[in-house]
Amino acid sequence: MVDLKVNLGGLQLKNPVTTASGTFGFGTEFADFFDLSLLGGIFVKGITLKNREGNDYPRMAETASGMLNAVGLQNKGIDYFIDSIYPEIKHYNTEIIPNVNGSTVEEYIEVTEKINEVEGINAIELNISCPNVKEGGMAFGVSCPSAIAVTEAVRECFDGTLIVKLSPNVTDITEIAKGVEGAGADAVSLVNTFLGMAIDAQTRKPLLSTITGGLSGPAIKPIALRMVWQVFNAVKIPVSGMGGIMNATDAIEFMLAGATSIQIGTANFIDPQVSVKVIEGIENYCKDNGFDSVTDLVGALEV
Amino acid sequence: MVDLKVNLGGLQLKNPVTTASGTFGFGTEFADFFDLSLLGGIFVKGITLKNREGNDYPRMAETASGMLNAVGLQNKGIDYFIDSIYPEIKHYNTEIIPNVNGSTVEEYIEVTEKINEVEGINAIELNISCPNVKEGGMAFGVSCPSAIAVTEAVRECFDGTLIVKLSPNVTDITEIAKGVEGAGADAVSLVNTFLGMAIDAQTRKPLLSTITGGLSGPAIKPIALRMVWQVFNAVKIPVSGMGGIMNATDAIEFMLAGATSIQIGTANFIDPQVSVKVIEGIENYCKDNGFDSVTDLVGALEV
């Protein structure tokens, strides 16, 4: 029997496999395909203080081994989440982790304060790395002082596990990781999407309404893996790793590079059942290679 | 008749299609496959002051729609290039552009001074973005002051077109582009490879001897395209664009985003004749869409 439990900065996960914010809706969209209670956790889609319509369409373009999105945090706001969505999903036997967004530090604080009152929510993911909104979002995540400021502010008003989601669009991601660690983050998650662009050569127009969007999928995996490994070696808090994970082997690579748990994003669109397959694959790998606990994989890369 | 000529910061190219440094050897490796004189130019492989053995092997790993390399600037040094290689390739009716590397500003200067004496070489590409060497390389390209310092120093000792090759591993590539523009660069080329990593889950070891390496190929195209477009809008000097160009459509997208000329890298490994096909494809596109001059494509994106 392999022990699949992991501890992500105080948050107990029954296994290291979670689904990434914005790619798994609120979970219910996948309930037809498998039992959501099998998951370690669900990072639900990005939530803001007020209702947001998101960006104009087109919002999506396919690229080589990846995709660009420009959703722009469309959601009905935190009150709607707490009143209408959370009651529908809280019975799943898995961690529900809201992804918190804001255009100002105050907005981050207000959303977090409301979540802090909700029973059953043990962690939040602070998104300071969304490339698809004009104000806030990535602007917080690419500068160290602002990343620290928002983390400190949210830390003060949240009692559970605070996971800060980092942007890969930076010169040195370890600097930001160390900054938010010092500011009180319990864990970091990385990476969010890379700022990219696609053009239709025939119409000579951008393929996204916002011109640029966020790149995800296997295309980014080598860069994401490098960043997870760098951050693992730079901070003491645990890492939730993601970026192009398509199968159990990819997930194991992220854990070897230093991820305590992993998130599956774009792969959910290709195979809605991928996350359960990854759980099984990790368990089999541990059995085949004599690991009693999945935590033995974390950072086990031999360099 | 479409006019394919472009002017890259004073350097006249017969067409916008060139081959990228490190992916095309010294050109001769491809002479069996097509007439090199068809090319706009050849960026030859990275040259340093002294002989370099490069990194240990393995130096290559395949990734989704891309590859990682960790060559580490293996070359026989500038004197060998000038004495033994350049005489063999100078008869090709195309621009031969050396890619200049150094671990210190002094090394960059020494290499450049030697090239400045060579008749027939009209431009150099200053590589401040190699992720595969310990000292120098990318260290110069990810910090604005050091990028400016090395550009200024080289500018003083080189009379021809100075093209500075930018690293994509930065928070804001426009800042570096503006810095080197102010320091006297005649053009910028971008992007060099992204720092990435690959792991063998079975052996639990990195796939590259150097752990991390440079990611190239179509996987990076959306990010490279975005950076070209940002830099085009930020500086007045022309851009030589690259990153995952596999065919004429890709090349046209880079030109629409603002590249005056383009470089073909990894695609040369997949199809050694790709660059001639791209030249033909660009010409046909111009004909089909009523462009008399290929320069009309540059930055013609409708946003």
Place this chain on the structure above:
Amino acid sequence: MKHVQDFKVKTYRWLNDENYILTLQGESLETEILPGNFAEIRVPGIADVFLRRPISILDFNPTENTISFYIKAIGKGTRQLGELQIGETISIVYPLGNSYSVVEEGKALLVGGGSGIAPFIQLGRELKKRNIQTTFLIGGRTKNDVFLTDEFSEFGEVLVTTEDGSRGEKGFVTHHSVFSGDFDFNKIYTCGPDPMMKAIAKIAGEKNINCEASLENMMACGIGACLCCVTPTVNGNKVVCTEGTVFNTKELGW
């Protein structure tokens, strides 16, 4: 209930050199498939197709466990789907989207063009079950772009327009004589290119007739998870793959 399920390629029927009907067979079949539902098809064995491709369900057969699609080869994915080997495995997620609301009385006009006409087989059958008098109006550039009319004629009258007049009336569907004179339909269904659907919606609005249109969009997931596929409506952005693909044209503000 939605499924992700492996099927095998059973048959191809080529209508011309770029339009084909692909029929897949599975070991079982979800039969709660409604008119207008679509599937997300994984294109096997091609380097450049990363995401699944959304394709309307043309028809299905619960006895044989088959499901079929009417596909126009316009790009790399739809071309590759036309070149699979018989027996090859292909994964589809289905059935997706809402559906056309089938009227229970009166007369229905179904206006379509291009690969948009796929939902009309199922819709026509459901209307016939309810004894609705149904008219199909199918448009194309030339007679070589007009397909499936034999199939439609089982469920009702079929009218055709072509831009060059090579079959049926000459012109666009919107210019067809069915819209002039006596017009006693109480429901219009439309599917096809946006400009065509908008023009039909405008006529429906003028005549004050209830009209439903099925929208396309760039889709990544097809199940409402990514929010990539929204369309603006009078009630704000709506998710095309779950709140649609069928919308009342009034809600679209058309």
Place this chain on the structure above:
Amino acid sequence: MKHVQDFKVKTYRWLNDENYILTLQGESLETEILPGNFAEIRVPGIADVFLRRPISILDFNPTENTISFYIKAIGKGTRQLGELQIGETISIVYPLGNSYSVVEEGKALLVGGGSGIAPFIQLGRELKKRNIQTTFLIGGRTKNDVFLTDEFSEFGEVLVTTEDGSRGEKGFVTHHSVFSGDFDFNKIYTCGPDPMMKAIAKIAGEKNINCEASLENMMACGIGACLCCVTPTVNGNKVVCTEGTVFNTKELGW
């Protein structure tokens, strides 16, 4: 001269469920192919194979314009190459690499294992042309891993070792009795897994016999352009795809 050329899949010959000989046919053929040369093969129609795959040239036939490869299906690319349709187009860059230097007199021993044995068909034929007395020593884990011995027997004596003793002598190739007692070979050629080649090189060194080994490496271009495929030698790093793949084992410092 090197070419990039389209061929068509002509035949498959499966040796067991993971080893096969793939024969391609072209409209023309470069016939200056030397023993040890390889090709860079583009794997058609699979999402995860980005780069070409380096594969030794097993044999070729100038009358039929065919070229063949002996491939072991170990990963996604080599598996896919075994599943193409007859007639499918496949692009190869060839012939690449240097070659074994064919001795003009004496006795030659060719030691190989696994998919490494492919170059020995051409090499055996060239040696036979020169009336060199040639012995093949082929190793495998079991008798089911030992292939092409019928072909080799046309050019010389064939000896076999298997780790489980199911065919030939039991043990590794290096333990074969040919190395004990009278050993009058003046050249050893080896191709196969690195540890095997190193062990053979060591024996050659002890016996002071000239030995050539063909190396594998991670290759991106196969034509000396990328410098990804170097190997350390006593003369510094050498490029395996152009300065090799065949090296004198002394130069490798083995």
